[in-house]
Structures are given as C-alpha cells and as structure tokens.
Amino acid sequence: MHLILFLAFGAVCVGGAVNLLAQRHPINSALSLIAVMAALAGEYLLLGAEFVAAVQVIVYAGAIMVLFIFVIMLLNAGEEEQTNGSRVAILLGVPGMLTGSVLVAWVVLRHSGTEAVPIGALPGPPKEIAQLLFHDFLLPFEVTSVLILIAIMGAVVLASKPERAEGKAD
Amino acid sequence: MSVGVFILVSVIKSVIVLVVLLTAVAYTVWLERKVVGHMQNRWGPTRVGPFGLLQPAADGIKFLFKEDLTPPHVYKPLFLAAPMMALIFALTSISVIPFGNSITIGGVDIPLQITDVNIGLLLILGVTSMGVYGVALAGWSSNNKYSLLGGLRASAQMISYEIALGLSLVGVLIQSGSFSLREIVDAQGGHFWGFIPRWNIFHGQFLGFFIYLMAAYAETNRIPFDLPEAETELVAGYHTEYSSMKFAMFFMAEYANMITVACVATLLFFGGWHGPLFGPPLLQALLPVFWFGARIFCFLFLYIWVRGTLPRFRYDQLMAFGWKFLLPLAIANLVATAIAVAW
Numbered sequence: 001m002h003l004i005l006f007l008a009f010g011a012v013c014v015g016g017a018v019n020l021l022a023q024r025h026p027i028n029s030a031l032s033l034i035a036v037m038a039a040l041a042g043e044y045l046l047l048g049a050e051f052v053a054a055v056q057v058i059v060y061a062g063a064i065m066v067l068f069i070f071v072i073m074l075l076n077a078g079e080e081e082q083t084n085g086s087r088v089a090i091l092l093g094v095p096g097m098l099t100g101s102v103l104v105a106w107v108v109l110r111h112s113g114t115e116a117v118p119i120g121a122l123p124g125p126p127k128e129i130a131q132l133l134f135h136d137f138l139l140p141f142e143v144t145s146v147l148i149l150i151a152i153m154g155a156v157v158l159a160s161k162p163e164r165a166e167g168k169a170d
Numbered sequence: 171m172s173v174g175v176f177i178l179v180s181v182i183k184s185v186i187v188l189v190v191l192l193t194a195v196a197y198t199v200w201l202e203r204k205v206v207g208h209m210q211n212r213w214g215p216t217r218v219g220p221f222g223l224l225q226p227a228a229d230g231i232k233f234l235f236k237e238d239l240t241p242p243h244v245y246k247p248l249f250l251a252a253p254m255m256a257l258i259f260a261l262t263s264i265s266v267i268p269f270g271n272s273i274t275i276g277g278v279d280i281p282l283q284i285t286d287v288n289i290g291l292l293l294i295l296g297v298t299s300m301g302v303y304g305v306a307l308a309g310w311s312s313n314n315k316y317s318l319l320g321g322l323r324a325s326a327q328m329i330s331y332e333i334a335l336g337l338s339l340v341g342v343l344i345q346s347g348s349f350s351l352r353e354i355v356d357a358q359g360g361h362f363w364g365f366i367p368r369w370n371i372f373h374g375q376f377l378g379f380f381i382y383l384m385a386a387y388a389e390t391n392r393i394p395f396d397l398p399e400a401e402t403e404l405v406a407g408y409h410t411e412y413s414s415m416k417f418a419m420f421f422m423a424e425y426a427n428m429i430t431v432a433c434v435a436t437l438l439f440f441g442g443w444h445g446p447l448f449g450p451p452l453l454q455a456l457l458p459v460f461w462f463g464a465r466i467f468c469f470l471f472l473y474i475w476v477r478g479t480l481p482r483f484r485y486d487q488l489m490a491f492g493w494k495f496l497l498p499l500a501i502a503n504l505v506a507t508a509i510a511v512a513w
Contacts, residue, residue, distance in 0.1 A: 027248070027307075027310065031248075034303070050287070050288065050289045051289060051292070054289050054292035054293060054295075054296050055292075057296035057297075057299075057300070058292065058295055058296045058299055058336075061296075061299075061300060062295075062296055062299030062300055062302075062332075063299065063329060063332065066299075066302055066303070066306070066325050066328070066329055067329065069303070069306055069307070069310075069325065070306070070322065070325045070326065070329075073306065073309070073310045073318065073321060073322055073325075074322060076318075125288070126289070126349060
C-alpha cells in the first residue's frame with residue numbers, strides 16, 4: 001500500500017514538474033508547480049512527517065504559490081512564444097542530465113546501502129520538531145530568521161522609490 | 171475494528187456529514203434571506219412552502235435547469251475547474267471536524283468525526299488556504315476586468331488575513347498543547363468556580379477569539395470584508411461571468427466555509443460539544459451533538475446579523491486594518507499568552 005501511494009505521489013510530482021516546463025502559459029506552469037508541492041506533501045505524510053507535510057501545504061501551496069499566481073494575474077502575462085530551443089541545450093543538456101541522475105543514484109545506492117528508512121524513525125510529530133528547532137538547533141534557527149529579515153529589508157529598499165530621483169523629476 | 175467495518179463506518183459517516191453539511195448550507199441561505207429580510211422590514215421568502223422553507227429546493231431546481239452559459243474568450247479549462255476547486259476545498263475541511271464524543275453501536279466504538287488526525291487544525295488551515303485558488307482562478311479565467319479585479323482582491327485579502335488568523339489560533343494551541351481538535355476540546359471540560367465553563371474564551375483567549383472572528387470574516391469574503399464581490403464597484407466580482415450551477419457552486423463553497431469557520435470557533439474557543447447532559451442514555455449520547463449544533467447556529471446567526479448591520483470597508487481600509495491593527499494585536503496576544511503559560 002505504501003509503495004503504491006509512494007509511486008502515485010511520485011508520478012504526480014515528476015509529471016507536474018515536466019508539465020511545468022512544457023506548458024507555455026505561465027498560469028498553467030504555476031498550477032503544475034502547486035500539484036508538485038501537494039504531491040510532495042503526500043510523500044512527507046507517507047514518511048510520517050505530518051507536521052512538515054501540513055507546513056508544506058500551508059506555506060508553499062497555500063501562500064507562496066498564491067503570490068506567484070497573484071503576480072501572474074496582476075501582470076496579465078500572456079502565452080510565451082515557443083522557441084525551438086538552442087541545439088546545444090538538447091545535445092548537451094539531455095545526456096548531461098541523464099548522466100547526472102545516474103551518477104547521483106549510483107552514489108546514493110552505494111554509500112547508504114539499499115535499506116529504506118523505516119517510517120517514524122525520523123522526527124515527525126510537532127513536539128519533536130519544536131524540540132529540534134527551539135532547543136537543539138536554536139542558534140542556526142534564529143540566525144536563519146535574521147537572514148530572512150535582512151532579505152526582506154533588502155527587498156523593501158529595492159522596491160521603494162529612490163527619493164532623490166523623485167525630487168529631480170519634480 | 172476490522173478493516174471492513176472501518177470502511178463501512180467511514181463511508182456511512184462521510185455520507186451523513188456531507189448530507190447534513192449540504193442541507194445546512196442550503197438552509198443557511200434561507201436563514202440569511204429571512205433574517206436580513208426581517209432586519210430590513212421585509213418578509214424574505216414566504217411563497218414556497220410554510221415560511222418559505224422549501225425555497226432552497228426551488229432555488230436548487232432553478233440553478234440546475236438554467237442555461238449553463240460559457241462566455242466566449244474565457245480560458246476554458248480553468249473556467250470549468252475554478253468552481254470545482256472552490257467547492258472541493260470548502261467541503262474537504264469538514265472531514266477532520268469532531269462533533270461529539272464517540273458512541274458505541276453493537277460493540278463498535280465510533281468517534282463522531284470522519285477522521286481523527288493529530289494535526290487536525292493544521293489540515294483545516296492548509297485546505298482553506300488552498301480554497302483561494304478557486305476564487306482567484308475564476309476571476310482570472312473569466313477574461314473580464316471586473317472578475318480579474320475581484321480575483322486579485324480575493325488573493326491579496328486572503329494572504330493578508332491568513333497571517334492574523336493563524337497567529338490568533340496559536341494562543342489556544344499553546345494553552346492546550348496539541349493540534350488535535352479532539353484534545354483541544356477535551357481540555358476545555360469542567361468549570362471555573364463551579365459555574366463558568368472552562369472554555370478558552372473565558373480562559374484568557376478573549377482577544378484571540380476577537381482576532382479570529384475578524385480574520386475569519388475576511389477569509390470567507392463576507393460583509394464587511396466582501397471586497398472580491400463588491401457589487402457596487404465590480405458588478406459581481408469574481409463570479410460575474412458564471413451562471414447556473416457553476417455560480418451556485420461558489421455560493422455553496424462560501425456558505426460551507428462559513429460553517430467550517432463556525433465549527434473551528436466553537437471547537438477552539440467555546441468548548442466544542444461540552445454542555446449539560448441529562449435524561450436517558452440515548453439522549454445523553456445525542457446531547458453533545460445538539461450543543462455543538464446550537465453553537466454553530468449562533469455563529470451563523472452572528473454572521474447574518476453582521477451582514478445586516480455593517481457597511482462594506484474600502485479596500486485600503488481593509489488592508490490597513492489587517493496589517494496595521496489585527497496583525498500587531500495577534501502578535502501581542504501570542505506573546506502575552508506565551509508569558510502567561512510559561513509563568
């Protein structure tokens with residue numbers, strides 16, 4: 001049962017990701033990305049990480065992607081023009097990607113053994129995650145939040161109108 | 171419980187909950203028309219059945235038989251999918267809501283809830299946050315500037331108020347120490363000094379409830395925050411181009427969301443199904459469900475009352491209220507609760 005669900009969610013994930021690239025309309029691509037996020041949440045649930053799954057849906061599928069869609073709607077972005085792609089991308093990209101994935105799979109299989117992680121072996125319930133975040137890894141967690149704050153401030157500075165230029169225009 | 175019994179019980183529970191929910195949706199519309207009518211010195215529906223009670227059935231038949239018009243130049247796949255998305259997400263969130271203790275039939279212990287997940291509240295938040303796609307995509311795919319404005323307003327409004335909504339619930343979560351709706355309700359049993367019920371609203375979460383209520387009105391696009399469908403400016407907002415049953419699906423979704431909001435408020439702040447129990451065993455088993463339903467009714471009435479009372483906000487007022495008033499208030503409430511619990 002777990003295997004079937006894993007494969008089903010995985011298929012949705014990969015299918016959504018391919019569709020994301022293949023679609024020409026930005027809103028269809030954004031919707032495919034939402035499908036990928038939701039399927040990933042399903043995979044997290046299968047691993048017993050229910051909190052991460054819920055946060056994945058709330059934050060990524062429910063908030064960040066709404067902003068993406070909002071921007072696409074606001075700009076009223078139309079269909080992209082189909083390019084035939086550069087020949088280099090096809091000649092080098094496809095074999096490169098295949099070699100890369102085979103290499104990664106080989107390394108992972110070789111160095112971790114083929115044993116799967118049993119469900120529930122990693123922290124999943126909210127209490128354990130809170131223990132990790134606010135006790136064991138408190139400093140990295142707080143530093144990350146300061147980093148995000150700096151990024152937000154940077155965005156505000158970039159987005160705000162430069163006052164001097166405005167004065168000149170007047 | 172064997173797998174067969176489990177599946178049978180789950181299917182029966184799902185069917186009952188769905189039928190009750192959809193009936194409640196239909197009669198909330200009737201209640202709204204009736205109550206708002208009386209508030210405005212009108213009668214509301216009176217012609218179909220006694221007190222107009224069969225009006226929802228007549229409305230349903232009318233919606234089904236009206237011409238299902240698809241305007242030209244709409245983006246068809248999303249135009250068709252949007253009302254479905256709105257309704258599906260609205261109905262899904264009811265599946266984790268508990269509406270009473272468990273009852274025992276033929277030796278099988280049946281919890282009165284479709285499924286009890288230990289992140290129930292997070293699941294409701296996640297599913298309702300997905301609900302905005304129905305509205306936003308309906309506005310976009312209609313290829314109509316009024317619809318588009320409605321969709322844009324809906325997505326901006328929902329993102330803004332979701333933060334205050336989520337933060338207002340964290341206070342309750344800190345107090346009860348669980349995401350499971352059943353455990354949150356169980357923690358609210360009993361009384362203070364023998365007569366004040368131990369509900370979270372009397373347990374230091376009055377401010378939290380106030381914030382939740384405001385944010386929830388905005389999340390469900392109800393007056394005074396129904397900017398996405400402001401008919402004075404946007405014709406009908408995001409559902410301008412919809413007709414027939416597709417139009418009705420948006421309304422079913424809106425009223426189902428209202429009921430979900432009322433359920434969450436009842437469970438988190440008003441002690442869920444706790445209430446006086448008396449009488450024979452059968453009555454004792456059914457009274458919690460009755461108390462739960464009575465509180466939902468009060469919340470729905472409050473919704474309609476507010477609709478009959480308040481005018482609509484302007485859009486900049488809506489955003490200023492959400493970001494500059496509700497959000498700081500929610501953070502202050504969270505910090506105060508955390509200090510009080512840690513004390």
